[in-house]
Amino acid sequence: MRECTRVHLKHDAEREEGLIRKKVAALAGVSEATVSRVLSGGGAVKEETAKRVIEAAQQLNYVPSALAQRFALRKSGNLGVILPMLPKVNLFSTYYFSEVLSGIGMTAKQRGYDLLLLFREPHEPRDYANLFRTQKIDGCVILGAQDVPSERAALTELQEGGYPFCLVNQRFEGEAYNSVDADQQAGSRDAARHLLTQGFRSICFLNGPSVYSNSQDRLQGYRDALEEAGLAFDPVQVLTGNYSRKSGYLQAKAVAALVRERKIDAVIAANDRMAIGLLQGLKELGIRVGDEVALIGCDDSDLVRMTDPPLTSIRVPFFEIGCEAASRLLDLVTNAEGSGSFDVKLPVKLIERASSAP
Amino acid sequence: MRECTRVHLKHDAEREEGLIRKKVAALAGVSEATVSRVLSGGGAVKEETAKRVIEAAQQLNYVPSALAQRFALRKSGNLGVILPMLPKVNLFSTYYFSEVLSGIGMTAKQRGYDLLLLFREPHEPRDYANLFRTQKIDGCVILGAQDVPSERAALTELQEGGYPFCLVNQRFEGEAYNSVDADQQAGSRDAARHLLTQGFRSICFLNGPSVYSNSQDRLQGYRDALEEAGLAFDPVQVLTGNYSRKSGYLQAKAVAALVRERKIDAVIAANDRMAIGLLQGLKELGIRVGDEVALIGCDDSDLVRMTDPPLTSIRVPFFEIGCEAASRLLDLVTNAEGSGSFDVKLPVKLIERASSAP
DNA sequence: CTGAAAGCGCTAACAA
DNA sequence: TTGTTAGCGCTTTCAG
Numbered sequence: 118m119r120e121c122t123r124v125h126l127k128h129d130a131e132r133e134e135g136l137i138r139k140k141v142a143a144l145a146g147v148s149e150a151t152v153s154r155v156l157s158g159g160g161a162v163k164e165e166t167a168k169r170v171i172e173a174a175q176q177l178n179y180v181p182s183a184l185a186q187r188f189a190l191r192k193s194g195n196l197g198v199i200l201p202m203l204p205k206v207n208l209f210s211t212y213y214f215s216e217v218l219s220g221i222g223m224t225a226k227q228r229g230y231d232l233l234l235l236f237r238e239p240h241e242p243r244d245y246a247n248l249f250r251t252q253k254i255d256g257c258v259i260l261g262a263q264d265v266p267s268e269r270a271a272l273t274e275l276q277e278g279g280y281p282f283c284l285v286n287q288r289f290e291g292e293a294y295n296s297v298d299a300d301q302q303a304g305s306r307d308a309a310r311h312l313l314t315q316g317f318r319s320i321c322f323l324n325g326p327s328v329y330s331n332s333q334d335r336l337q338g339y340r341d342a343l344e345e346a347g348l349a350f351d352p353v354q355v356l357t358g359n360y361s362r363k364s365g366y367l368q369a370k371a372v373a374a375l376v377r378e379r380k381i382d383a384v385i386a387a388n389d390r391m392a393i394g395l396l397q398g399l400k401e402l403g404i405r406v407g408d409e410v411a412l413i414g415c416d417d418s419d420l421v422r423m424t425d426p427p428l429t430s431i432r433v434p435f436f437e438i439g440c441e442a443a444s445r446l447l448d449l450v451t452n453a454e455g456s457g458s459f460d461v462k463l464p465v466k467l468i469e470r471a472s473s474a475p
Numbered sequence: 476m477r478e479c480t481r482v483h484l485k486h487d488a489e490r491e492e493g494l495i496r497k498k499v500a501a502l503a504g505v506s507e508a509t510v511s512r513v514l515s516g517g518g519a520v521k522e523e524t525a526k527r528v529i530e531a532a533q534q535l536n537y538v539p540s541a542l543a544q545r546f547a548l549r550k551s552g553n554l555g556v557i558l559p560m561l562p563k564v565n566l567f568s569t570y571y572f573s574e575v576l577s578g579i580g581m582t583a584k585q586r587g588y589d590l591l592l593l594f595r596e597p598h599e600p601r602d603y604a605n606l607f608r609t610q611k612i613d614g615c616v617i618l619g620a621q622d623v624p625s626e627r628a629a630l631t632e633l634q635e636g637g638y639p640f641c642l643v644n645q646r647f648e649g650e651a652y653n654s655v656d657a658d659q660q661a662g663s664r665d666a667a668r669h670l671l672t673q674g675f676r677s678i679c680f681l682n683g684p685s686v687y688s689n690s691q692d693r694l695q696g697y698r699d700a701l702e703e704a705g706l707a708f709d710p711v712q713v714l715t716g717n718y719s720r721k722s723g724y725l726q727a728k729a730v731a732a733l734v735r736e737r738k739i740d741a742v743i744a745a746n747d748r749m750a751i752g753l754l755q756g757l758k759e760l761g762i763r764v765g766d767e768v769a770l771i772g773c774d775d776s777d778l779v780r781m782t783d784p785p786l787t788s789i790r791v792p793f794f795e796i797g798c799e800a801a802s803r804l805l806d807l808v809t810n811a812e813g814s815g816s817f818d819v820k821l822p823v824k825l826i827e828r829a830s831s832a833p
Numbered sequence: 834c835t836g837a838a839a840g841c842g843c844t845a846a847c848a849a
Numbered sequence: 850t851t852g853t854t855a856g857c858g859c860t861t862t863c864a865g
């Protein structure tokens with residue numbers, strides 16, 4: 118036994134787990150059950166005893182295996198977050214995901230849950246229910262869901278299995294799924310109202326794909342504002358991109374033409390990335406945003422402070438959305454009192470900058 | 476027993492796990508052990524038998540519990556990713572994290588590991604080793620590590636415990652930790668060389684905090700290039716920010732002064748965000764970037780295509796860094812042949828744009 | 834090739 | 850308040 122002990126540390130650690138627990142019990146002069154009671158704060162234990170156990174554990178550097186605990190409790194202790202693989206196809210902004218994810222992560226952590234990140238490849242089958250069956254997660258929040266048949270099928274399976282989940286930023290017509298969202302409709306309505314107040318009369322709307330319900334919501338808000346103002350809705354004024362900067366850039370020609378023909382004097386884009394692409398395109402075509410044409414983005418991401426002119430945008434509380442989604446979902450998972458199905462809409466706020474000045 | 480069955484689904488599912496396994500065994504006419512052998516691809520089983528088991532499982536919609544499997548195998552099956560809480564203090568770019576994380580996620584997935592996201596609050600104690608002791612993870616990659624005592628202590632503990640981990644984008648002087656990084660030194664050296672080639676003679680370097688080793692590396696690359704060109708290193712030409720846009724913005728006054736005094740004719744910033752802040756600040760002070768002064772950023776994030784003028788920047792293969800880190804780490808975790816400690820440096824590439832035109 | 838049985842580390846009755 | 854004991858669902862010897 119004079120060999121190097123250092124190299125063996127890992128190996129020892131592996132088999133020690135079972136033994137070290139016994140040692141702790143012995144050192145504290147109690148049974149293993151009591152060790153468990155103390156360390157997981159369960160049953161009633163004499164304070165005196167508890168102290169001895171804690172000291173023994175500390176001394177032997179023992180921590181219970183979360184894996185074994187969770188197995189015994191038949192709970193994974195994990196909150197799953199399903200999200201599309203980001204890179205390359207960068208339609209969603211990293212800003213959006215970072216914020217929502219941080220909110221979820223912070224909340225989960227506060228409530229003692231771990232975060233399991235589940236990337237979904239674009240054309241992979243969406244087998245969400247299996248994540249529950251295999252006991253990898255106790256609940257999940259789904260980001261970037263789309264209204265397509267395979268998604269609906271996967272969600273139906275979750276719902277029928279009674280597996281707790283929460284949609285973020287997406288709604289499915291005809292289904293009452295738990296969800297947390299920003300009030301996108303109010304957002305673009307406010308944006309349009311703001312433009313009308315500033316004296317603009319013909320507003321173009323650059324929307325995203327309709328598989329995302331929020332695209333539809335934003336369009337509706339825009340139409341609401343027009344209607345309020347007694348203005349006719351003109352389909353010619355609605356363009357569509359795919360939420361990428363490039364898709365905004367590509368619409369610049371069409372927008373420029375409308376501007377030159379005096380058909381429009383302002384544009385609302387369904388997200389900042391498209392707004393920025395459009396801004397660049399228009400600049401190249403010699404059209405001055407904030408002067409010849411007003412422009413409003415959506416998300417109020419960090420990007421909008423970096424453009425010239427800075428973009429008016431609709432601030433969406435992504436971090437808070439993440440917090441809310443995780444919080445409600447965990448209420449459900451833990452069966453907290455007052456928990457139940459939910460459909461939260463968080464308010465948005467128009468942040469005015471130079472791009473929409475009169 | 477005529478009550479609604481729907482409500483009971485979840486509850487049933489909970490207690491069914493143990494039973495359904497038996498049913499599968501019965502239906503296939505084998506023992507539970509054989510079910511296990513088939514479904515986890517372990518021992519040798521007659522093809523005929525295997526088929527029956529698989530069919531039975533399918534029919535009864537049975538999937539083994541990953542939780543129980545992992546418990547039995549004493550492996551969590553999780554790859555941990557430790558990263559600082561992003562929002563609010565947005566020093567790191569979301570771009571960086573998204574890319575690296577995606578690379579890690581994709582690789583982990585391919586190799587059958589799940590991703591456990593571990594947010595570290597700014598001033599929380601860094602107890603990385605406990606993540607292993609509690610069997611939450613089998614290995615971990617650490618993003619945004621800093622060279623401060625508490626971090627060094629936490630890493631030392633990992634190393635001595637024989638717990639597999641990998642640093643990304645950070646190196647600790649005097650320690651041979653596993654790490655994957657970009658060749659930042661070559662990057663800023665190339666940037667400086669490029670500027671010198673273009674005819675610029677006095678280059679200012681806007682660096683980040685030195686708790687990040689890559690700040691030091693970048694500075695060194697810059698100095699190397701100056702030395703090569705027989706130019707003296709002048710400390711006055713080195714400014715420091717904290718990698719945020721704002722910190723770049725705040726240096727604009729100092730830079731403008733240097734430009735006006737003809738002390739410098741070009742700037743290299745240690746990341747894009749600071750470069751963009753600086754660009755905005757200089758613009759406000761009436762200094763034209765790409766004309767009166769050249770500017771180069773670092774990261775080649777999606778931001779640099781959105782500025783005017785577009786920024787020359789150093790492209791860093793973040794996604795690949797994530798892949799490489801996860802891959803090497805998992806080799807270690809699974810004891811793959813040829814695995815061992817590593818210190819990978821991935822090449823970077825200067826992408827020229829208008830901001831550094833002669 | 835397959836079955837029986839022990840055990841992974843922890844929790845939770847049930848007794849004492 | 851504590852100890853004893855029986856599982857949790859799966860893997861893995863060891864026989865057959």
